[in-house]
Every structure is written in C-alpha cells, then in structure tokens.
Amino acid sequence: MTEPEMVEPVTTTAGHPEDATMWTARIRRRVVEALPPDRMLPDRQPAYVASWIYVFGMVTITAMIVVILTGCILALKGPQWWHESGFGHYINSLHLWSVEIFFFAMVVHLWGKFFMAAWRGNRSLTWITGVVTFLASIVTAFTGYLSQTNFDSQWISTQAKDGINSTGGGAFFNVLNFGQMLMWHIALMPVALIALVGLHVLMVRRRGVVPPLPAKGEKVPEMTSEAVAS
Amino acid sequence: MSAKPRKFKVDRDAVPYKGRYAPYDLVKEGAICLLVVGLLTILLASLFSSPDEHALTIKDWATAQPQDFVATAATELNGTSFVATYGPPYNNVQDNVQKVGPFKLPNILGVTIPIDTAKDFVLLPLASQPGPVALDTALATYKSASPAQQQKWADNYVANATTTDASGNITYNVRVLSDGTVVMPAGNYGPVSTIMQYETQIARSGALDQALITGDGFYTTNYTKPSLFLADGQWFAGVGASENLGGDQWGMMNETGSYPGQAWLWLYTMFYQVPPYNTSWGANADVLVWVTMLVLTAILALVPFIPGLRSIPRWLRIYRLIWRVHYKEHDVAA
Numbered sequence: 001m002t003e004p005e006m007v008e009p010v011t012t013t014a015g016h017p018e019d020a021t022m023w024t025a026r027i028r029r030r031v032v033e034a035l036p037p038d039r040m041l042p043d044r045q046p047a048y049v050a051s052w053i054y055v056f057g058m059v060t061i062t063a064m065i066v067v068i069l070t071g072c073i074l075a076l077k078g079p080q081w082w083h084e085s086g087f088g089h090y091i092n093s094l095h096l097w098s099v100e101i102f103f104f105a106m107v108v109h110l111w112g113k114f115f116m117a118a119w120r121g122n123r124s125l126t127w128i129t130g131v132v133t134f135l136a137s138i139v140t141a142f143t144g145y146l147s148q149t150n151f152d153s154q155w156i157s158t159q160a161k162d163g164i165n166s167t168g169g170g171a172f173f174n175v176l177n178f179g180q181m182l183m184w185h186i187a188l189m190p191v192a193l194i195a196l197v198g199l200h201v202l203m204v205r206r207r208g209v210v211p212p213l214p215a216k217g218e219k220v221p222e223m224t225s226e227a228v229a230s
Numbered sequence: 231m232s233a234k235p236r237k238f239k240v241d242r243d244a245v246p247y248k249g250r251y252a253p254y255d256l257v258k259e260g261a262i263c264l265l266v267v268g269l270l271t272i273l274l275a276s277l278f279s280s281p282d283e284h285a286l287t288i289k290d291w292a293t294a295q296p297q298d299f300v301a302t303a304a305t306e307l308n309g310t311s312f313v314a315t316y317g318p319p320y321n322n323v324q325d326n327v328q329k330v331g332p333f334k335l336p337n338i339l340g341v342t343i344p345i346d347t348a349k350d351f352v353l354l355p356l357a358s359q360p361g362p363v364a365l366d367t368a369l370a371t372y373k374s375a376s377p378a379q380q381q382k383w384a385d386n387y388v389a390n391a392t393t394t395d396a397s398g399n400i401t402y403n404v405r406v407l408s409d410g411t412v413v414m415p416a417g418n419y420g421p422v423s424t425i426m427q428y429e430t431q432i433a434r435s436g437a438l439d440q441a442l443i444t445g446d447g448f449y450t451t452n453y454t455k456p457s458l459f460l461a462d463g464q465w466f467a468g469v470g471a472s473e474n475l476g477g478d479q480w481g482m483m484n485e486t487g488s489y490p491g492q493a494w495l496w497l498y499t500m501f502y503q504v505p506p507y508n509t510s511w512g513a514n515a516d517v518l519v520w521v522t523m524l525v526l527t528a529i530l531a532l533v534p535f536i537p538g539l540r541s542i543p544r545w546l547r548i549y550r551l552i553w554r555v556h557y558k559e560h561d562v563a564a
Contacts, residue, residue, distance in 0.1 A: 045254035048556040062263040093275035115548040119534035121244025151283040158461035166517035171339035179451025217562030223235040
C-alpha cells in the first residue's frame with residue numbers, strides 16, 4: 001500500500017491543475033466566477049447611488065430579520081402562549097409591527113425600483129424575483145393571520161375560503177385547517193422567502209445597481225451588446 | 231457571457247456606468263437599519279399593542295342567538311345551508327360553483343374535504359353523546375325512515391323555523407326559552423323536533439364544539455367543520471359586520487380594532503367593492519377577482535418585457551428626482 005501523495009491544500013480559486021475536472025473544483029470555479037467576493041460585499045458604489053430610496057431594500061431585509069427573530073420567540077412557546085402571557089402578547093405586538101414595517105419598506109422599495117426602471121441592462125430577472133418575493137410575503141403574512149388562534153383567524157379564514165375555493169386551490173390549501181396554515185407560516189413560507197430574498201440580493205450584487213436613465217443630451221449607443229453582456 | 235448585439239432601447243437597456251465611485255459601507259448601513267427598525271418596532275408595539283379578540287364558539291352562538299343556531303342547524307339537516315350547497319371541495323352540489331366563462335375550476339380537483347352537513351354537523355355529534363332515551367329513539371326513528379320521509383320532516387322544520395321577506399330580512403318563528411327549550415310553530419316534524427332540541431342542548435353546553443373538533447380523533451389541528459358550521463349562521467356574520475369586517479366593508483384586509491391589518495391586500499379587496507364585480511359579476515365575483523389579480527400580477531412581473539408599460543418610469547420623470555445629483559453633473563446643455 002502506498003501513502004497518498006501529500007499536496008498543499010487549495011488556496012486559490014483555480015486549485016490544483018490535476019483536480020480541475022473534479023465536481024467540487026468545477027462548482028467552486030463557477031460560484032467564484034459568478035459571485036466574486038468584491039461584488040458580493042463591495043466597499044464602493046457608483047456615485048449616483050446617493051438617494052434615500054436606496055435604503056429601503058436594506059430596511060426591508062432588516063425588518064424581515066426582526067420578523068423572524070420575534071417569530072422564533074413566539075414559536076418557542078407555541079401558538080396559544082401569547083393569549084395567556086402579557087410578555088407573549090408584547091412579543092406578538094413586536095411581530096405584528098415589524099411585519100407592517102417590512103411591507104411598508106418593501107412597497108416603497110418596489111415603487112422606487114419601478115420609477116428607476118431598475119430592470120434595464122439585463123436585470124429583468126432581478127425585478128421578477130422581487131415581485132415573486134412580494135407575493136410570497138403576502139402568503140406568509142396571510143397564513144400568519146390564520147395562525148393567530150383568535151377571532152381574526154376565524155373571520156379571515158371563513159371569508160378567504162370562498163376566494164381560494166373558487167379557483168380550485170381550496171382542494172389542497174385549506175385555510176380552515178389551522179395545523180396546515182401554521183406549518184406553511186412557520187416552516188414552508190419562511191424557507192421559500194429566505195431563499196427568494198437571498199436569490200434577489202445575489203442578483204442585485206451580481207449585476208450591480210442599475211445606472212441612471214440617460215441624462216439630457218447624453219448620447220446612447222445604437223447597439224447594446226456591451227450593455228447586455230455582463 | 232456574450233450576447234448578440236441588438237438595437238439599444240432606453241427602457242430595456244442600460245449604458246454601463248463608467249463614472250466615479252464613492253465609499254459605501256453596506257454592512258454599516260445594515261447595522262444602522264437593524265437598530266432603527268428594531269427601535270421603531272419596540273416603539274410601535276409599546277404604543278399600539280396588537281388585537282386579540284377570543285375565538286367564538288358554537289356554545290357562544292347557541293347562547294347569544296339560539297334561534298339563529300336552531301334555524302341554521304335545521305338547514306344543515308335538510309341540506310339547504312350555504313355549506314350543504316357549496317360544491318367542491320366539500321360536496322358535489324353544482325348550483326353555487328363559480329365559473330370563469332364556461333369553466334368551473336373547483337371541479338378539476340373535485341371533493342377533497344368531504345362534508346355531509348346532516349351527518350357531520352347534526353347526526354354524528356348527537357350519536358356520540360350519552361343521550362337520553364328520547365334522543366336515541368328520535369335518532370333511531372329518523373334513521374329508519376325513508377330518505378324522502380327524512381327530507382319531508384326536515385323541510386317542514388326549516389320552512390316553519392323562519393320567514394324571509396322579499397328584502398331578505400329574516401324573522402325567526404322558532405323560539406328558544408331561557409332554559410334551552412326549543413319552541414316551534416305546530417307542524418309535522420317527526421323526530422326532527424327532538425333532534426333539534428338535543429342539538430341545541432349540546433351546543434349550549436359546549437359538547438357540540440368538542441364533538442366537531444375531536445370527531446376525527448384526540449389530536450387535531452383542523453377546525454374546518456366547526457368553522458364552516460359557525461360561518462353558516464347569521465350571528466357570526468353579524469359579529470364580523472359589527473367589527474367592520476364584512477366583505478362589502480373592505481373586510482378582507484381589515485382586522486379587529488383600529489389596526490392597519492393586511493393593507494397590502496387593498497387592490498384585491500377593492501375589486502369586491504366596485505362594479506361589475508359587486509353587481510352583474512356578483513355570482514362569480516370570487517373567481518373573477520382572483521383571475522383579475524393573477525393577470526395584474528403577471529403584468530407586474532413582466533413589466534420589463536412589455537413595451538409602453540416599461541416606458542412609464544421615463545414618462546413620469548421621478549427618476550430625475552432620485553438621481554438629481556447625477557443629472558446636475560451629466561446633463562448636457564442644449
């Protein structure tokens with residue numbers, strides 16, 4: 001039996017030439033090429049990134065962090081706790097108001113990006129993931145309202161069933177089934193939402209912040225090969 | 231990545247930026263945002279708290295408005311209640327299934343949550359009780375009768391329990407005394423009078439809530455049956471309306487008290503308030519509002535590809551305000 005050859009551990013993206021065809025090495029190269037660290041966490045931005053509107057994307061993410069943290073505290077004690085405990089009710093209030101801030105910031109962010117036509121320059125998928133994230137957020141909040149185990153949950157579920165049933169969706173998404181709605185709210189939707197937000201942010205970082213629309217008198221190119229390729 | 235050259239379109243393409251860069255500390259921005267959002271959340275929660283009105287029970291209903299409970303329970307028995315005539319996913323009745331053009335979408339997947347209102351809301355809960363002889367006899371008489379006879383007794387009971395005028399106002403002919411005795415106008419109800427008497431009795435004691443919740447076993451997290459039964463009556467709708475939560479009161483997005491609720495559902499809720507959704511399309515309003523919202527959502531997602539729509543930001547010129555510093559430097563005088 002021969003001893004395995006001792007080689008230096010990988011310290012570069014390229015790795016050892018003899019390992020170049022390995023699945024691990026290939027994935028590392030692709031990831032680093034697509035998402036170079038200096039683009040993921042840049043310390044400089046184009047000079048035009050100088051408006052309060054740019055803050056609302058970050059406000060949305062931080063509000064989501066507060067929503068998740070307060071939701072985790074509520075999850076620790078179960079769905080009935082907040083009816084019986086003053087502290088639990090306060091945590092529920094934090095959860096509710098962080099959700100309101102989350103949606104407010106997200107809607108301002110969405111309108112801001114619309115006014116900037118932020119889909120330009122090969123950024124349409126970034127826009128679409130943003131819209132899908134908005135929809136997923138609505139489903140997450142809706143299932144949260146159904147998981148409160150109080151009159152609001154009863155009322156909203158009995159009202160909403162007619163809309164969902166009319167589409168045929170009620171066959172597999174039963175808003176009157178508390179257990180099912182709670183699972184969607186605290187397991188399925190948060191996973192989907194975190195994945196979507198992660199994807200959205202990676203796309204923003206990869207493409208960079210959309211440049212301004214042309215200034216007055218600014219000449220634009222006739223062809224776009226440079227603009228499309230990134 | 232390479233791309234085929236194509237004609238530059240100002241609302242689709244962007245000129246790569248070749249100007250100045252400035253320091254921008256993303257992580258610091260995130261930390262400050264987290265602090266500000268955290269403090270704002272604490273402030274709002276401390277000032278305004280959150281609503282928490284207790285869930286209603288069938289016991290509450292049968293105590294607060296027992297005549298409505300009896301009249302509704304009778305319609306569950308004779309199969310004329312809202313849920314009994316709902317269609318998929320609860321049953322196969324087709325009269326109220328909403329349509330998009332000729333298509334009834336709920337029929338595609340059909341009945342996945344079967345509800346037989348007579349059995350699930352009345353007969354099985356009563357049979358699960360340690361009933362007195364009178365109840366056992368009434369249930370046995372009802373079961374041994376032909377379906378036509380059962381229907382006739384129940385229909386007679388429903389017909390005499392209430393009177394509805396041309397405007398839809400309901401007058402209750404059935405009375406429930408303070409001791410829970412149900413008093414009906416004289417009629418041929420067979421064992422249904424006794425069945426309704428005991429149905430009311432177990433409802434007022436809370437036993438019907440338990441029977442509906444635990445009917446499928448000890449552990450449960452599914453409240454479909456008691457919720458549907460509760461929502462079938464006039465009383466539950468009245469409580470919602472008194473909280474300004476009715477469908478015609480923008481109720482889809484509101485919650486109890488003076489709280490913002492699901493304000494992000496404003497567009498969806500708005501369609502229920504305006505013609506033709508609340509007039510000529512009323513019978514199919516739910517599915518038509520959903521289809522409208524799906525189309526609008528698809529348009530929102532696909533704005534980058536829709537000529538005209540994607541030009542709106544340029545026409546609105548709000549971008550000139552957002553990037554005003556940039557344009558001060560880059561606008562070229564004519």
